[in-house]
Amino acid sequence: xxxxxxxLLHRAYLTxxxxxxxxxxxxxxFRELAFEVDELSNRLARTSLKKGETVALLMxxxxxxxxxxxxxxxxxxxxxxxxxxxxxxERLYQLEDAKTAALLTEPVYANDHDGxxxxxxxxxxxxxxxxxxxxxxxxxDLNETATIMYTSGTTGRPKGVEQTFGNHxxxxxxxALNVGLREDDRWLIALPLFHISGLxxxxxxxxxxxxxxxxxxxxxxxxxxxxxxxxVTMISVVQTMLSCLLSRLEECPSSxxxxxxxxxPAPYAMLQESKEKGFPVFQSYGMTETCSQIVTLAPEFSVxxxxxAGKPLFGCELKIQDGQRTCRPFEHGxxxxxxxxxxxxxxxxxxxxxxxxxxxxxKTGDIGxxxxxxxxxxxxxxxxxxxxxxxxxxxxxxEAVLLTHPYVKEAGVTGMYDDRWGEVPAAFLVxxxxxxxxxxxxxxxxxxxKYKWPAVFQFVDELPRNxxxxxxxxRLKSKGFLR
Amino acid sequence: xxxxxxxLLHRAYLTxxxxxxxxxxxxxxFRELAFEVDELSNRLARTSLKKGETVALLMxxxxxxxxxxxxxxxxxxxxxxxxxxxxxxERLYQLEDAKTAALLTEPVYANDHDGxxxxxxxxxxxxxxxxxxxxxxxxxDLNETATIMYTSGTTGRPKGVEQTFGNHxxxxxxxALNVGLREDDRWLIALPLFHISGLxxxxxxxxxxxxxxxxxxxxxxxxxxxxxxxxVTMISVVQTMLSCLLSRLEECPSSxxxxxxxxxPAPYAMLQESKEKGFPVFQSYGMTETCSQIVTLAPEFSVxxxxxAGKPLFGCELKIQDGQRTCRPFEHGxxxxxxxxxxxxxxxxxxxxxxxxxxxxxKTGDIGxxxxxxxxxxxxxxxxxxxxxxxxxxxxxxEAVLLTHPYVKEAGVTGMYDDRWGEVPAAFLVxxxxxxxxxxxxxxxxxxxKYKWPAVFQFVDELPRNxxxxxxxxRLKSKGFLR
Numbered sequence: 001x002x003x004x005x006x007x008l009l010h011r012a013y014l015t016x017x018x019x020x021x022x023x024x025x026x027x028x029x030f031r032e033l034a035f036e037v038d039e040l041s042n043r044l045a046r047t048s049l050k051k052g053e054t055v056a057l058l059m060x061x062x063x064x065x066x067x068x069x070x071x072x073x074x075x076x077x078x079x080x081x082x083x084x085x086x087x088x089x090e091r092l093y094q095l096e097d098a099k100t101a102a103l104l105t106e107p108v109y110a111n112d113h114d115g116x117x118x119x120x121x122x123x124x125x126x127x128x129x130x131x132x133x134x135x136x137x138x139x140x141d142l143n144e145t146a147t148i149m150y151t152s153g154t155t156g157r158p159k160g161v162e163q164t165f166g167n168h169x170x171x172x173x174x175x176a177l178n179v180g181l182r183e184d185d186r187w188l189i190a191l192p193l194f195h196i197s198g199l200x201x202x203x204x205x206x207x208x209x210x211x212x213x214x215x216x217x218x219x220x221x222x223x224x225x226x227x228x229x230x231x232v233t234m235i236s237v238v239q240t241m242l243s244c245l246l247s248r249l250e251e252c253p254s255s256x257x258x259x260x261x262x263x264x265p266a267p268y269a270m271l272q273e274s275k276e277k278g279f280p281v282f283q284s285y286g287m288t289e290t291c292s293q294i295v296t297l298a299p300e301f302s303v304x305x306x307x308x309a310g311k312p313l314f315g316c317e318l319k320i321q322d323g324q325r326t327c328r329p330f331e332h333g334x335x336x337x338x339x340x341x342x343x344x345x346x347x348x349x350x351x352x353x354x355x356x357x358x359x360x361x362x363k364t365g366d367i368g369x370x371x372x373x374x375x376x377x378x379x380x381x382x383x384x385x386x387x388x389x390x391x392x393x394x395x396x397x398x399e400a401v402l403l404t405h406p407y408v409k410e411a412g413v414t415g416m417y418d419d420r421w422g423e424v425p426a427a428f429l430v431x432x433x434x435x436x437x438x439x440x441x442x443x444x445x446x447x448x449x450k451y452k453w454p455a456v457f458q459f460v461d462e463l464p465r466n467x468x469x470x471x472x473x474x475r476l477k478s479k480g481f482l483r
Numbered sequence: 484x485x486x487x488x489x490x491l492l493h494r495a496y497l498t499x500x501x502x503x504x505x506x507x508x509x510x511x512x513f514r515e516l517a518f519e520v521d522e523l524s525n526r527l528a529r530t531s532l533k534k535g536e537t538v539a540l541l542m543x544x545x546x547x548x549x550x551x552x553x554x555x556x557x558x559x560x561x562x563x564x565x566x567x568x569x570x571x572x573e574r575l576y577q578l579e580d581a582k583t584a585a586l587l588t589e590p591v592y593a594n595d596h597d598g599x600x601x602x603x604x605x606x607x608x609x610x611x612x613x614x615x616x617x618x619x620x621x622x623x624d625l626n627e628t629a630t631i632m633y634t635s636g637t638t639g640r641p642k643g644v645e646q647t648f649g650n651h652x653x654x655x656x657x658x659a660l661n662v663g664l665r666e667d668d669r670w671l672i673a674l675p676l677f678h679i680s681g682l683x684x685x686x687x688x689x690x691x692x693x694x695x696x697x698x699x700x701x702x703x704x705x706x707x708x709x710x711x712x713x714x715v716t717m718i719s720v721v722q723t724m725l726s727c728l729l730s731r732l733e734e735c736p737s738s739x740x741x742x743x744x745x746x747x748p749a750p751y752a753m754l755q756e757s758k759e760k761g762f763p764v765f766q767s768y769g770m771t772e773t774c775s776q777i778v779t780l781a782p783e784f785s786v787x788x789x790x791x792a793g794k795p796l797f798g799c800e801l802k803i804q805d806g807q808r809t810c811r812p813f814e815h816g817x818x819x820x821x822x823x824x825x826x827x828x829x830x831x832x833x834x835x836x837x838x839x840x841x842x843x844x845x846k847t848g849d850i851g852x853x854x855x856x857x858x859x860x861x862x863x864x865x866x867x868x869x870x871x872x873x874x875x876x877x878x879x880x881x882e883a884v885l886l887t888h889p890y891v892k893e894a895g896v897t898g899m900y901d902d903r904w905g906e907v908p909a910a911f912l913v914x915x916x917x918x919x920x921x922x923x924x925x926x927x928x929x930x931x932x933k934y935k936w937p938a939v940f941q942f943v944d945e946l947p948r949n950x951x952x953x954x955x956x957x958r959l960k961s962k963g964f965l966r
Contacts, residue, residue: 002823004798013857014794173656177691180664207797208660311497314690315487340485374496 002166003139007206008034008070019211022186022230023063030209033067041071045134046126048118051076053101054148056117058082058091058109061193061216064122066202068104069193073146076137080148080160081194085467088112090158094150098160098347142166148347149196149288160347161288163196168203170340171291174313175200178296179234179258179282181208186255188235190215190223195468197236197262200292220244224253231255238469239266242281243409246270252278260284262293262469267403267410271302285309285378289362291341294318295376307400308375309368315339318376319361320369327369332379332394335368336361367394384473386415388423393452395473398425401447402440407431412463414476416455427454428476430462486622487652490689491517491553502694505669505713506546513692516550524554528617529609531601534559536584537631539577539600541565541592544676544699547605549685551587552676556629559620563631563643564677568950571595573641577633581643581830625649631830632679632771643830644771646679651686653823654774657796658683661779662717662741662765664691669738671718673698673706678951680719680745683775703727707736714738721952722749725764726892729753735761743767745776745952750886750893754785768792768861772845774824777801778859790883791858792851798822801859802844803852810852815862815877818851819844850877867956869898871906876935878956881908884930885923890914895946897959899938910937911959913945 004010011020012034020033028036049055055077059065072079080098082091092115095103102118103110110119140146146165150158187205189212191198205212213230215223218241226232237245237259245259259274259281266274266283274281281302284293295318297310312318316339320327327333342362345353356363368378379394386393395413402411410430415423429435437457444453464475487493494503495517503513511519532538538560542548555562563581565574575598578586585601586593593602623629629648633641670688672695674681688695696713698706701724709715720728720742728742742757742764749757749766757764764785767776778801780793795801799822803810810816825845828836839846851861862877869876878896885894893913898906912918920940927936947958 004823005800010797014797016856173660176659176664177656180666181659182663182665209797314493314497314692317488340487373499 002142004142004165004169006074006136006138006140007203008037008073009138011206011209015209018209020205021063021066022211022213023215026063028063030206033070037067037070037074039128040067040122040125041074041136042128042132042134043125044071044075044077044120046129046132047102047120049075049077049102051135051137052078054078054080054098056080056082056095056098056100056103056105057194058084058103058105059193060084060106061189061198061214062106063214064106065193066212066214068122069199069202070206072104073140074136075134078145078148080150081199083150083194083467084109084192094158094160097150097158098148140165142169143344145344145347147199149194149199151288159349159352162344162347163288163291164344167291167341167343168200169207170315171200171293172204172207174315174339174341175204175293176208177314178298179260181210182233182257184231185233186211186213186230188213188215188223188226188230188232190218190241191236191238192467196286196288196292197238197468201236218244220248224248227253227256234258234260236260236262238262239270239410240469242266242274242279243270246273246277246279250277252280256280258282260293260296262286267408268306269403269406269408271306275299275303283309285376287364289343289356289364290316290337290339291343294337294339294341297375301375305371305375306404308371308377310376311374312337312339312376313341316341318370321358321361321363329372329374330369332367332369335364335366335376335378337364338362384414386413386423386425388415388418388421388425388451393423393425395425398427398444398448398452398454401444402427402429404447405435405440405443407433407435410463412471412473412476413454414473416477418455421451424455425452426456426458426476428458428460428463431459434459485625485649487625487648489557489619489621489623490686491520491556492621494689494692498692501692503688504546504549505694505696506698509546511546513689516553520550520553520557522611523550523605523608524557524619525611525615525617526608527551527554527558527560527603529612529615530585530603532558532560532585534618534620535561537561537563537581539563539565539581539583539586539588540677541567541574541586541588542676543567543589544672544681544697545589546697547589548676549695549697551605552682552685553689555587556623557619558617561628561631563633564682566633566677566950567592567675577641577643580633580641581631623648625652626827628827628830630682632677634771642832642835645827645830646771646774647827650774650824650826651683652690653798654683654776655687655690657798657822657824658687658776659691660797662743664693665716665740667714668716669694669696669713671696671698671706671709671713671715673701673724674719674721675950679769679771679775680721680951684719701727703731707731710736710739717741717743719743719745721745722753722893723952725749725757725762726753729756729760729762733760735763739763741765743776743779745769750891751789752886752889752891754789758782758786766792768859770847772826772839772847773799773820773822774826777820777822777824780858784858788854788858789887791854791860793859794857795820795822795859796824799824801853804841804844804846812855812857813852815850815852818847818849818859818861820847821845867897869896869906869908871898871901871904871908871934876908878908881910881927881931881935881937884927885910885912888918888923888926890916890918893946895954895956895959896937897956899960901938904934907938908935909939909941909959911941911943911946914942917942 012030016031020030021028145162148160283297285295286293320333322333399411412428416426418424495513499514503516628645631643766780768778769776803816805816882894895911899909901907
């Protein structure tokens with residue numbers, strides 16, 4: 001049993017005067033944060049909640065959410081992070097599935113909740129009682145579940161991913177071994193804290209002794225001002241955020257040394273513009289099950305290795321598998337990953353957990369290949385596979401080609417019913433300017449085997465994406481995008 | 484069972500073109516290093532050595548030593564690092580005690596060896612045979628012993644400290660979390676690789692993807708030139724090396740961002756001079772059993788917290804214990820440490836291993852206290868305790884006071900027989916200028932209780948130190964230093 005001292009308490013002892021958190025015009029040092037978290041945990045301890053139980057957290061990005069996360073850990077409570085875009089029905093499913101003992105939330109959601117579960121907000125938590133001695137968990141057991149997040153559910157019913165303290169620790173460490181660590185690092189988070197891309201920054205904060213600059217949501221002007229005012233060095237972004245930043249800024253703010261890009265490969269034009277404007281974009285590949293990025297592409301390769309997600313973080317491994325066989329370079333197969341940041345399993349789902357692993361390797365369900373140097377190229381989600389006349393077609397491969405066109409901002413490809421071939425690809429494009437169809441055909445013809453050429457090109461205002469900004473190709477079909 | 488891919492192979496895959504090693508006018512990228520190590524392991528594999536066996540390595544700092552370390556790991560061999568200052572008798576004791584299967588060395592030592600053990604040098608290893616398939620250990624089991632080092636033996640007979648891959652990994656990670664990690668980091672090692680202070684840099688190199696600039700030994704002019712030529716950012720030093728660098732340089736070379744100082748607290752004048760000249764000195768406390776530093780003082784505290792070793796690295800803990808009781812701030816007691824970098828145990832010594840730990844805490848045998856902020860002050864090795872008229876006296880406490888005198892360069896205190904009190908302290912000083920005794924008395928009188936005042940002050944050219952630069956107070960007594 002591997003233990004570590006409680007990260008927040010440890011950090012408050014090691015570097016009490018460093019700034020832990022900035023939100024709007026407020027700042028907290030680690031000492032101040034630990035003090036407020038201690039008070040909050042005193043109040044939480046007066047509820048019925050007991051060590052080992054699971055609580056759900058449903059909040060918008062806010063310092064109170066940061067404090068509640070740490071307060072729960074101090075009391076040995078596991079946390080289910082709830083997406084605030086869920087419908088009430090979806091939320092109830094997760095609360096029941098995780099067997100949560102209470103819901104911690106804010107007034108706007110508390111009033112919307114009508115289940116049996118105890119609901120607390122900062123306002124309704126009992127007052128602290130000095131006589132009521134709370135039992136503090138001074139150590140983290142690295143094998144224990146810290147947080148639970150339900151996967152986006154583009155395939156099947158959402159499952160709770162159990163992320164341990166060890167997973168989070170190794171994710172933070174591997175990231176630092178990859179992008180480095182400086183005393184003046186400040187990480188801006190405008191992504192939701194209920195997603196791993198946001199939440200992981202809180203753990204980096206206490207493990208590195210680093211300031212997190214928290215935003216309630218992404219507003220390009222506010223983020224720009226915040227980067228400049230606080231000399232932000234790192235920021236987690238998805239494509240749409242990067243696109244906004246590029247439109248808004250003629251050059252990269254001087255303090256910024258890493259933009260960690262999640263949620264799929266960026267289009268060529270965007271990467272080219274990033275390069276020209278000096279934005280150090282690190283493309284990455286990861287999922288809730290790997291506690292954020294597990295494969296990352298350094299900026300020096302972003303154009304040379306266009307479309308690649310990069311190489312694994314230190315201590316992490318990947319391979320491409322076809323059945324029981326490991327694929328050679330350029331052969332397509334399922335992406336398998338391994339590492340200390342890979343989840344323990346799916347909550348209360350022994351069978352699905354067992355099925356998710358093969359001899360210690362997580363089967364991501366994604367299709368890809370590695371080139372001769374070991375760079376990963378993600379082709380597709382297995383469930384998006386288009387089968388056409390017996391040939392396998394991976395939409396992402398076609399999208400990657402379309403994205404090389406300088407006017408194409410976003411591309412989504414899905415299968416369309418066809419009398420002759422069963423299915424044929426159909427392409428949906430978000431563009432700056434109208435592009436003649438023959439140009440697009442010419443582009444595909446020069447890069448793709450004939451059976452991969454899209455049967456139609458359709459110009460749309462936006463593509464369907466889920467809360468994690470992941471393209472939902474199945475919705476291209478179902479939502480009437482096709483004529 | 485926690486595994487990681489073989490660090491060198493992994494690193495050669497992740498960042499093949501980064502420079503791994505610089506020695507004199509030669510450079511190796513990680514790809515080149517891995518290639519040479521592969522060749523070397525092919526040759527090693529043709530000897531009688533088998534996975535799981537222990538080999539002894541007796542070499543001077545040299546790229547071949549670096550390669551042999553990695554080659555042994557590739558074949559699953561544990562390594563005993565032998566101090567090249569040992570007498571033949573001392574060496575034989577360690578070879579037998581560790582049950583080594585062979586000695587890997589260089590000609591100068593090979594000829595000096597006349598035991599039964601197979602002895603190999605790079606020159607006498609069998610040639611590689613392409614038909615002879617070697618079995619490569621692709622993974623490191625973090626719980627397995629990687630290296631064994633015999634403790635300096637200032638108390639009792641030397642014991643072999645078992646350092647696991649996990650110990651080395653966490654030591655490297657904790658160090659990075661403390662001093663940061665930059666892409667341009669280059670670590671200069673002029674300390675012996677058979678000591679943990681030197682060897683640990685090799686593991687940092689492959690874990691960080693960082694260049695090590697290796698020197699055969701410390702020569703102040705060569706080290707100065709090397710720092711400037713290779714833009715060295717980090718260097719591990721002991722007091723005498725720091726002192727040489729300060730004499731030689733009017734200001735800190737611009738590239739240098741950390742001088743990691745081991746081997747006891749530095750004198751006030753040296754720290755003051757370091758500060759004036761802009762040398763960022765990180766004082767540290769550690770031992771072979773903790774796989775290098777476990778407590779470190781950042782430069783911003785080096786004068787304010789004079790004499791302190793600092794605070795633990797992230798994930799590491801310390802406490803002061805008196806019997807079964809944890810001491811309060813400023814109370815003296817035994818220093819206890821815990822962390823993932825703390826050794827597995829003493830080789831083939833179950834009883835001594837059990838005795839070295841108390842409920843997971845390593846009993847360092849050193850005496851110290853923490854102040855109200857948790858900074859550690861190391862007072863003394865328990866074995867150096869002076870008992871005078873029933874009062875405990877810790878030599879280091881007196882030395883720390885003497886070191887505040889601007890002319891005192893080094894100070895050593897030991898117990899001297901006394902008819903009345905049993906023992907009284909005697910002080911030995913290395914100074915720049917002769918200091919009148921009454922000045923020294925005045926200094927002690929204003930800082931120390933009467934029973935701690937030294938009975939004599941003796942001016943000497945140097946103090947007895949062991950190969951790790953640790954002051955050997957018992958030799959002050961035995962080596963005729965006293966009149």
